[in-house]
Amino acid sequence: xxxxxxxLFSGPIAANDVDLAEVGVVLLALxxxxxLEWKINDSLFVDIGSKVVFNWCANKSMRPWSLQSxxxxxxxxxxxxxxxxxxxxxxxxxxxVSTLTIA
Numbered sequence: 833x834x835x836x837x838x839x840l841f842s843g844p845i846a847a848n849d850v851d852l853a854e855v856g857v858v859l860l861a862l863x864x865x866x867x868l869e870w871k872i873n874d875s876l877f878v879d880i881g882s883k884v885v886f887n888w889c890a891n892k893s894m895r896p897w898s899l900q901s902x903x904x905x906x907x908x909x910x911x912x913x914x915x916x917x918x919x920x921x922x923x924x925x926x927x928x929v930s931t932l933t934i935a
Contacts, residue, residue, distance in 0.1 A: 854885045855902055862909040862916070875915040889918045 858878060865876045880886040888895045888903070895903050910916045 851882050851884050851888075852899075854880060854882050855888070855899060855906075858885070858889065859902065859906050859909070862906060862913070866909060866912050875917060876913055877917045877919065879919055879921040881921045883920065886918060886920050 858880070861876070861878055878889075880889065888899070889906075892903070
C-alpha cells in the first residue's frame with residue numbers, strides 16, 4: 833500500500849502457461865501471509881499482472897472449470913485473512929515480476 837515490498841519470493845511453479853503460474857503464485861502468497869501468524873490482522877495486497885487472472889479472482893463465474901479446486905483452496909485461505917485486495921499491476925509498474933519471470 834505504501835509502495836514498499838514487504839516480501840518478494842520466487843521459485844519454480846509447475847504450470848503450462850503464464851495465467852496458471854500466476855494463479856499458483858496467488859495461492860502461494862496467501863500461504864506465506866497466513867504462515868506469518870502475527871500479521872493475519874493486516875491486509876494483503878496482491879498485484880496481478882494478468883487481466884485474465886485478475887478477472888478470475890474478481891468474478892467467480894469467469895473461472896475455468898479446471899481451476900475450481902484451486903480457487904476453492906484460495907477462497908478458504910482468504911477467509912483466514914482480515915482483508916485481501918486484488919489489483920491490476922500497472923503496465924511496466926511491476927518490473928520485479930517481469931524480471932523474476934524471465935529468470
